[in-house]
Every structure is written in C-alpha cells, then in structure tokens.
Amino acid sequence: MDLNLLIERTAQLNLSCDKHHQCFDEEVSEWISNNCPDWKKPNVRKTYMIPPTFPDIQPDNRGDLTEKDVFDMLQKFGNKTEQPMFVVHSHKFHELFQSLEKGSVKNDDAYWCRGETDFVIVHRTFGVIFLQVKAADKTARAYEKAKEQLEKDQNSLTFLLKRLSVSELDRKGEKKMEQLGLSEPERKKEDKKKQRILKELGRKVEEEMYKYPGFVVMPNCPRDKAGGRPGCFREDIDSAEHFEEWWQKNMHRAEEFSQDMYELMAIWFVGPRVLKESCLLGHVVDRNHSKLIKLTMDQLGIMTGDVPKQDIAGPAGSGKTWLLLEKAKQVAGKLRGNERILIMCFNKPLSLYLANEFRRFTNVVVKTFVSLLMDICEESVNLDVLSDYEKKKLVDDCVQKLMQAYSDPTYKYEHVFVDEGQDMYGIWMDLVTLLHADSDEERRYRWVFFDNNQSVHFGSKHSIPQKTINNAKLMNKVVRNTANIFQCSQKCLSASVGAELAHGITGLPVKWLDSLPASTPWLPYDYYLQNGVELVRQEIADLDSKLVLRSDIVVLTSDKNEGFNVRTELARRFNIPVQNAEQAIRNPDRSCITVDSIRRFEGLERKVVILFDPPLDDERSMDLNYVAMSRCFCLLVIVTTREKRRSYEEFTLELREGRQWPHY
8 A cells, every 4th residue: 555646846856856756655755764764674663753853932832842841751762762663743634534435535425624633653563643732730621622633633544544545446446447348237246346345444444543542641730630531641751761651551552563554654644744854963953053043143133232341241052252253343344544353262262263253354363361461471371380379460460561551552452352251360350451442432342251150260269340240231041052952051050140041942852872881990991981982983973874064063071181082082993083172173174073171162162062971970060061061052962971960960950949059
C-alpha cells in the first residue's frame, strides 16, 4: 500500500534537478532517510522529534508552555530508553469521512473533518499513539474536549486507511477487468465480490484502529482531581522515571506493528511537517541563529539613541557587545578631523574580535585593559605574578601619571567605549574619565558596559562604585540565547539581576554527555582526558553528519592548560584541525574547531558550544559556569560526569528554595 499522491513541481529544486513531479511517498521517504539514517532498520532504536525543536512561543502562553513540557518529556524519555519512534508535534489533518461499504471513495455521504493532533507518536512496536494535551488543572470540560479531539484523530486515521485500501483495491480491480475483458454480467458479479471485500476490509481496519491508543495528557492536573478518568496526569509526567512507569503500564500491543505499516504511517505523519523546511540539525541551528540576530537588532535598536554618557548593565546574552559595536560604528562614521575612539575590554581574544570589526576605521583604537595600563606606565608587566593589591596599585599609578599629564593629547580620546567593566580592577573608572577628552562636551560619548551578575576574575570583589550600579541603564532582556540555553544558565544568575528572556525561540534542548569517568586520586589524568576527548570527537562527528560547520563550534575548558591538552588530543589522536580563540579570529578557517578556556572566550559567542567538564559541582565557580553556558547561541553540549550533573541539578533546587547569592 502506498499513498498514491504526486507532488507537482512548478520549478526546479536546483539546477541539477530534472524531476517535474515525484511521488509523495518517495519524496518523504527520501527526506526521512537523509535526515534520520537507518530509520527503516528494525534493530535501530532511536527517537526522532518532528520538528526537532519546539516552535517559538510566548512566555506567558500557558497552553504552549504545557505542550513544551510534554515535548521535552517525550524527547528525554525517548532518548533515555531508546524508543524506536517518531514524535510528531502539531499534526494538522483535513480528512474525508464517508461510508465505504457502498463502493469506492467516489460515493456520496461524505464530509470533511478538520483538526489538529497535539502529538502523534509512530512507534515501531506500538503503532500510532495520539496525545491531546490540556493545560487545565482540573478535568471536567477540558478532559471531555480532549476526548472528543482524540476521537476525531482516530476517525481521521481510520478513514485514511480505508481510503488508501479502497483506492488500491479499485486500481487492482480495474486492471483485472481490463486484462480479462469481462462482460457486463461478469462485471456485476465482480462488483458484488468487491462489496463483500470492502465490508470485510472496513471491519479489519476498525479492528486495527482499536490497537492505536489515544491519551489525554494534563500535566497541571493532579490525579486525585481526575475523578478516576484514564490519562496522563501531573504525577505521571513530573519526572522521566514516573513517565517511564506510566508508559509501561499503558502501552500494550498483542503483535508487532508491521514494517510496511510503520513506514506508511511515518511517511503520512512526518511528510506534511518536513516538506516545508529542513529538520537537519545544521539547518535548525542556522535558522535559530538568524532569528536571534534579527531579534537582537529589533530589541536593541531603540537603545542606540543619542545619550552621550551612560553606564549599561545586563547579563550575558542581553546584547551588550553588539550594542557597543553598533554604537561605536555609528560614531566612527561621524568623526571630525583628528578625533579618536578608544574601545577597551578585558579579554584579549575579544579585543582581537573588536579590532577586526573596526579594521577599516583608522581613528578607532582597540585595547585590552592590561595593554592600556602598560602603554601608560611604559613598561611590560607580568600580571600573573602580581597580587590583587599590586594590580590595583598599578592602576593608581597610571591614574596619577594621567593627572600629571592632563593636557597631553597622547592619552586623550574624544569617545570611549568600555566592555567587560565587571572584570577590571582598582579605580579604573577614574582612568576612563581621564582618558575621555573634554568629557563635559555633550556630543562626546562615554559608554561603559558591565555584567551585573558575573565577575570572573575577582568574584564578588568588584570595583564598580555602588552609585554607578544603582544608576546604570538596565539591559535585563536576554536576546542572544535560545530559551533552553537561557533556562540552563539562569540557574547561575543572581535573582537581583532580574534577567528575563525577550523572545519565545525555544531552540534545541541542552545535550548532556554525562558518561565522563569521575576524577579520583587513583585515576590517571590521561585516562580521564582521553575519555573526555573521545566524547567530544563523537559529538563533532555527529555534528559533521548533520551539516553543522566546524567553524560554528567551540569547545570550552575550565582553564588554559586543559584547553591546550584538549587541542593536542583532538589534533594528534583524531587529526581534527583545531585553533585557539585568537587564531580563530586572526586566521579564521571553516574546517577548524575552536578550543580554548572559558575565561579567554568571555565576550565571544558561537552557534554551538561544547563544555568540557565544567566545574558544575563547585559553588564558587557558578559565575564561570554562567559565562560558559551563555557563550552559546543555539546548541549547548555539556560533557561531564553523572555526579557533577546531579550536583548541578541539586544546586538548582537549592537556588529555587531561596539560596542567597553574592551579588552587586
């Protein structure tokens, strides 16, 4: 049995395509085979989410949020227990209901039925399973409405199967009578025989449909309020373990779903969703990235107004660096005479990125905080050997020198933009004031950006005056991360920051690779490193197969030394081209993976971030974890141990219960 539908093309798919029309079955089957390799093999046990990410939602839409919870649970459960199934979200149908006992599908007594199924599961063992989700916290009308919808879902599939079977029978019958050249009496006899077959066929299809269960899912309704009604309720879906128990109790089938039926149902339910847009991971990542970039421009365009002097505070992902770039470029295009712009940040790779962005502007100077101090004091200093006190004294000395040479234009800039203010030390804001030429002139800009949650280098010992913090313009809307990534990094955010997600782009789920061996005194470091790098290699190979560009991937480690070790292992053992952050900016190579430490990548971003054993179990390093996770636009992969993952999840529970965090 096939769907017997043709796709009529109005133009070529590409210059090499000469197919004007193609069978629907072939088109969808080809797509599934390209995107879901080995899906036809009975021994392959894998869950495919269609689409792979939950659609964009409004954060205050309870119905969408409830469906997302079910989507996430099905994905987590399917991957954990290796369920061989397609999970299709939001299947819309428009089916012809009619009496088939009278003959072919051309007979009367037909009417159209339209509807939408929240979730259709096409399972290799259990067949087709319908789920209708309701956000209500009581059953009553919501439950009955869902039951009505399930009945429509099942009727739709029943009549689809009958129609396909009848169409196939019609084709075979016409072909037989044409070949035999039957007379009129013989044709009538064949018609009666056909009627008997149709009646039996209808009965068999209805019997088959009894094997396809439908369930009402109400994640917000406790079972004791369900009045004994069957379904999936709050207690059944509050954890993957409880959902697995519910699944085992409710999913039964006397005999295996046939291979032909499995393929047919996969084609029918997956087809309408995938022919519109690709579900390949690389394409999903690119689409989400484009949405986030556009959203950043829309969200922050209103903030590029003509305010000469201001301090701007916000968490990672709120678009601070993007805003600095856009405003500084705007000002650079209107410089007068010998006017200059100073752009200062803390991180060296970020300074290289900013310098590259301003390479065509000769009057724009990009400096790291440290390099600027060295220029002013006119000597080379190794900050790694200096104490905090000595570093702050170095800033004091530079301020004194600038005060003594106040009229010297060498260290004067008409416009000053500062990023990563939270990581600088001493009286650095006095330094900025002295560097700003004629800072009382209205048209000269001094914009200072700082993260009001993190201070990677000095923890909570920040050097931003409290008055500045209190009066800073807040950018607490996160626009640079998907909802799933924000939810993960939000666990490390101080409640005082008040960060909120500015969009409904759900994105891909955070991927946990928690099979890294736990570090112990008797476990050699090389064994731990090799196992971790092997997990990274496997993930890179998977991303390669899904058309994710290697230049869109960064692997971040806890410190610089481990970053070097991971780069060495990837290059030496697996022949994977790698670069550190500075090399990736100076000489970008599309074939290279970027590998560096979290601190050195601060202020930079990638579409895909792989965290290599971050310190998830260390409360003192939550700022570092926050920085690491927020470097990611679209797909976050965390390589860690089961113990560290559990510790991080437990810490989140403590945070929700009101743990006090140090904050500005």
